[in-house]
Amino acid sequence: MKLSFRTIAGAITAPRGFLAGGVFCDIKRRGTGKGSEKGQKRDLALLVSEVPAAVAGLFTTNQVCAAPVQVSLPRAMQAQARAIVANSGNANACTGSRGIRDAQVMTELAARKLALRADEVLVCSTGRIGVPMPMLNVRRGIESAVRDLGPTAAHGHRLAEAIMTSDTRPKEVAIEFKLGGKPVRVAGVCKGAGMIQPGMSLSGKRPAARPLHATMLAFITTDAAIESPALKAALAEATAQSFNRITVDGDMSTNDSVIALANGLAGNRPIGLPGPGRGARAALAAFQAALNHVTLELAKMIVRDGEGVSRLVTVRVTGAAHYRDADAAARAVANSALVKTSWSGGDPNWGRVMDALGYSSARIIEEKVDLGYSRPGSSQVRWAVRQGQPAKASFASLCRIAALPEFDLHIGLNVGSSAAVIYAADLTARYVEFNQGDVRDPASLGG
Amino acid sequence: MKLSFRTIAGAITAPRGFLAGGVFCDIKRRGTGKGSEKGQKRDLALLVSEVPAAVAGLFTTNQVCAAPVQVSLPRAMQAQARAIVANSGNANACTGSRGIRDAQVMTELAARKLALRADEVLVCSTGRIGVPMPMLNVRRGIESAVRDLGPTAAHGHRLAEAIMTSDTRPKEVAIEFKLGGKPVRVAGVCKGAGMIQPGMSLSGKRPAARPLHATMLAFITTDAAIESPALKAALAEATAQSFNRITVDGDMSTNDSVIALANGLAGNRPIGLPGPGRGARAALAAFQAALNHVTLELAKMIVRDGEGVSRLVTVRVTGAAHYRDADAAARAVANSALVKTSWSGGDPNWGRVMDALGYSSARIIEEKVDLGYSRPGSSQVRWAVRQGQPAKASFASLCRIAALPEFDLHIGLNVGSSAAVIYAADLTARYVEFNQGDVRDPASLGG
Numbered sequence: 001m002k003l004s005f006r007t008i009a010g011a012i013t014a015p016r017g018f019l020a021g022g023v024f025c026d027i028k029r030r031g032t033g034k035g036s037e038k039g040q041k042r043d044l045a046l047l048v049s050e051v052p053a054a055v056a057g058l059f060t061t062n063q064v065c066a067a068p069v070q071v072s073l074p075r076a077m078q079a080q081a082r083a084i085v086a087n088s089g090n091a092n093a094c095t096g097s098r099g100i101r102d103a104q105v106m107t108e109l110a111a112r113k114l115a116l117r118a119d120e121v122l123v124c125s126t127g128r129i130g131v132p133m134p135m136l137n138v139r140r141g142i143e144s145a146v147r148d149l150g151p152t153a154a155h156g157h158r159l160a161e162a163i164m165t166s167d168t169r170p171k172e173v174a175i176e177f178k179l180g181g182k183p184v185r186v187a188g189v190c191k192g193a194g195m196i197q198p199g200m201s202l203s204g205k206r207p208a209a210r211p212l213h214a215t216m217l218a219f220i221t222t223d224a225a226i227e228s229p230a231l232k233a234a235l236a237e238a239t240a241q242s243f244n245r246i247t248v249d250g251d252m253s254t255n256d257s258v259i260a261l262a263n264g265l266a267g268n269r270p271i272g273l274p275g276p277g278r279g280a281r282a283a284l285a286a287f288q289a290a291l292n293h294v295t296l297e298l299a300k301m302i303v304r305d306g307e308g309v310s311r312l313v314t315v316r317v318t319g320a321a322h323y324r325d326a327d328a329a330a331r332a333v334a335n336s337a338l339v340k341t342s343w344s345g346g347d348p349n350w351g352r353v354m355d356a357l358g359y360s361s362a363r364i365i366e367e368k369v370d371l372g373y374s375r376p377g378s379s380q381v382r383w384a385v386r387q388g389q390p391a392k393a394s395f396a397s398l399c400r401i402a403a404l405p406e407f408d409l410h411i412g413l414n415v416g417s418s419a420a421v422i423y424a425a426d427l428t429a430r431y432v433e434f435n436q437g438d439v440r441d442p443a444s445l446g447g
Numbered sequence: 448m449k450l451s452f453r454t455i456a457g458a459i460t461a462p463r464g465f466l467a468g469g470v471f472c473d474i475k476r477r478g479t480g481k482g483s484e485k486g487q488k489r490d491l492a493l494l495v496s497e498v499p500a501a502v503a504g505l506f507t508t509n510q511v512c513a514a515p516v517q518v519s520l521p522r523a524m525q526a527q528a529r530a531i532v533a534n535s536g537n538a539n540a541c542t543g544s545r546g547i548r549d550a551q552v553m554t555e556l557a558a559r560k561l562a563l564r565a566d567e568v569l570v571c572s573t574g575r576i577g578v579p580m581p582m583l584n585v586r587r588g589i590e591s592a593v594r595d596l597g598p599t600a601a602h603g604h605r606l607a608e609a610i611m612t613s614d615t616r617p618k619e620v621a622i623e624f625k626l627g628g629k630p631v632r633v634a635g636v637c638k639g640a641g642m643i644q645p646g647m648s649l650s651g652k653r654p655a656a657r658p659l660h661a662t663m664l665a666f667i668t669t670d671a672a673i674e675s676p677a678l679k680a681a682l683a684e685a686t687a688q689s690f691n692r693i694t695v696d697g698d699m700s701t702n703d704s705v706i707a708l709a710n711g712l713a714g715n716r717p718i719g720l721p722g723p724g725r726g727a728r729a730a731l732a733a734f735q736a737a738l739n740h741v742t743l744e745l746a747k748m749i750v751r752d753g754e755g756v757s758r759l760v761t762v763r764v765t766g767a768a769h770y771r772d773a774d775a776a777a778r779a780v781a782n783s784a785l786v787k788t789s790w791s792g793g794d795p796n797w798g799r800v801m802d803a804l805g806y807s808s809a810r811i812i813e814e815k816v817d818l819g820y821s822r823p824g825s826s827q828v829r830w831a832v833r834q835g836q837p838a839k840a841s842f843a844s845l846c847r848i849a850a851l852p853e854f855d856l857h858i859g860l861n862v863g864s865s866a867a868v869i870y871a872a873d874l875t876a877r878y879v880e881f882n883q884g885d886v887r888d889p890a891s892l893g894g
Binding site for chain 2: 195338
């Protein structure tokens with residue numbers, strides 16, 4: 001399919017009818033407690049649609065599931081929602097019934113100020129695990145965020161900043177394309193950094209037998225008119241191809257959430273799921289392509305800005321016996337400590353890749369494995385291994401590719417026709433040093 | 448059972464009738480190639496029993512399986528063997544049919560010099576993956592090692608040194624106990640360091656549905672008289688409780704091998720498997736206890752001397768619904784990058800442990816999980832979490848335990864009655880730096 005959308009400025013507020021805000025309320029309670037924003041990172045965000053919007057959400061399949069996920073999941077199952085309240089600095093996870101109540105109160109506080117029902121508001125948290133939410137600060141933050149709400153790019157950027165934890169930069173993307181002649185916009189914002197190997201589903205239940213393995217949060221806004229079931233299906237598909245295909249450190253978070261709001265203000269003919277007498281497959285396909293683009297761009301930003309990450313490696317497995325084998329092979333390689341450390345050194349260490357393939361749950365025949373390196377997205381592959389044996393590419397030529405900040409690792413199993421891609425990160429000494437934590441500070445209980 | 452054995456000096460040569468040797472033959476071909484040992488680490492080892500010995504071997508279940516494993520596995524299935532030839536510096540893995548031939552030739556060269564049949568000799572390799580064995584050097588090394596053979600502790604120590612790769616120290620243990628009044632000795636030697644999460648079996652086939660996930664090599668000698676089937680069963684049991692319960696980095700090697708030789712020179716009444724009219728269960732139990740002790744001591748030495756390792760953490764899961772759940776929960780925690788980095792900082796970060804439990808394939812009910820820390824082997828547990836909620840132990844008291852070079856992490860799932868233990872390592876910046884490799888050197892293709 002020809003992708004005919006263009007990137008636009010404007011962040012999460014680029015689609016019509018969305019307001020955003022982000023403020024500092026000292027959720028980590030390290031400041032003066034007086035709400036001064038001077039030199040302090042924003043930690044409370046609010047996103048509001050001016051009109052009721054179709055809603056979809058995918059949430060972590062971790063069995064230890066944070067309170068905001070438990071509160072938001074059933075609300076994302078509904079047809080419509082209006083707002084998302086989110087905070088960084090505290091994950092509200094492992095906080096028991098008090099945590100659930102706090103998450104509900106966050107939505108109630110936002111709803112009251114916005115003249116909405118609480119169940120029209122979703123809630124997300126990211127930060128420390130096992131620490132009660134400082135609700136006095138949160139209440140002040142929500143009131144302040146409501147006052148901060150606005151439709152400009154600057155408002156969107158403040159939201160993007162307020163959901164960051166160990167992220168070094170905000171992550172935003174916005175595109176515009178046409179549906180039936182009407183300009184439509186899709187925008188997204190996310191945060192990531194560590195505890196990143198999402199495996200999210202619409203139900204919070206594991207889709208398949210094996211668990212996939214961030215805290216990552218992503219919010220998608222669009223002014224496209226799309227029915228709720230179609231939005232839910234489209235977001236599930238886009239997430240399967242993006243956020244659920246990344247890994248920074250192999251740890252799936254308690255808080256991963258992707259939420260989409262579609263308010264229809266673009267005025268296109270509403271997109272529905274295909275069915276008898278329904279046509280309009282083209283519109284759904286175009287919307288899906290746009291959503292896939294936004295989510296994949298956001299997902300890659302998460303990998304590139306992962307804790308200590310210096311390289312993004314796209315692991316492309318082909319020729320597997322089954323999709324599950326392709327996925328398992330790619331994840332074994334992408335999460336191998338030895339493979340990831342070799343990447344950080346710019347070392348095309350294919351021996352470690354072969355080893356990881358061999359212990360994966362995928363069916364491997366050593367004598368059939370091809371393994372090569374290319375520039376990102378290039379089909380010009382330098383083969384290091386053919387049929388399980390060292391190939392002719394010079395070590396120096398492999399090193400030149402492995403020294404790039406981004407490259408593709410091609411693995412041909414040659415036992416079937418299934419394929420999978422994982423967007424992976426290297427493992428650096430910086431990651432280790434960052435995550436050793438500051439044991440003088442109980443707040444280092446990160447999540 | 449009362450353990451009534453005592454530790455003795457003497458390494459792998461402590462049991463009667465075993466000869467060992469270790470020499471330098473420049474397998475990495477970095478020296479002059481003239482075989483000078485000055486300042487060079489030994490890299491070729493030989494272990495010989497003066498009389499035919501019962502043999503048992505367990506080997507990696509990695510589907511990418513090194514040539515020496517393929518050659519040794521069927522020979523370990525036989526009743527008896529006489530010798531093991533082993534090298535460091537080259538894994539002879541991903542080397543195709545040439546690799547198989549080279550491994551066979553290694554056994555033929557040793558057999559000829561020792562006046563044995565080749566199939567009485569087993570072979571092990573550890574080191575680089577994907578590089579052909581330098582057979583001229585290896586031939587010279589085997590000839591030199593045969594001349595070096597002797598029964599003293601010094602000979603054993605030379606063998607221990609010759610199988611080391613990134614190990615910082617040799618790993619040896621020897622014990623003595625009595626069987627029917629006769630003194631019997633069991634000794635062991637091993638190497639480890641990186642690519643350590645063995646999952647070995649007698650057949651090289653994966654025992655269960657999921658792969659467990661070193662190069663680790665271990666050789667066990669005993670002068671006990673024990674029938675081959677009983678030795679095989681005892682070694683499988685001992686490995687299941689020791690080597691297959693450790694992880695340094697979660698990577699299972701292509702070369703993991705544990706081989707036991709029992710030559711009967713102690714003169715005890717031969718130990719057999721229990722059966723009708725066979726009695727002597729007590730002797731088998733005593734031998735098993737001794738073997739378990741030797742293999743567990745060796746296994747822990749591998750973790751303590753893992754690449755960059757600063758802490759050994761014993762992860763003890765109890766109350767799981769099934770053994771597989773207990774094992775999966777312990778391995779998820781033991782292999783979590785975030786948990787391991789917190790350990791390296793001496794940080795009792797239970798939030799990350801809860802997160803890893805939640806994404807493991809084990810059934811977890813957050814509200815039932817207990818989580819605590821103790822000194823090694825102590826039953827005085829300081830509980831950080833009770834029923835999924837922060838418990839009363841002060842953060843400072845948890846930090847004091849997590850700052851120890853070794854501690855136990857207790858995880859009570861409280862949903863069943865199954866238990867599992869994993870001996871785990873922290874993840875340090877030194878591990879990363881060590882494994883980034885030297886990309887100027889193709890020989891850094893480690894394995």
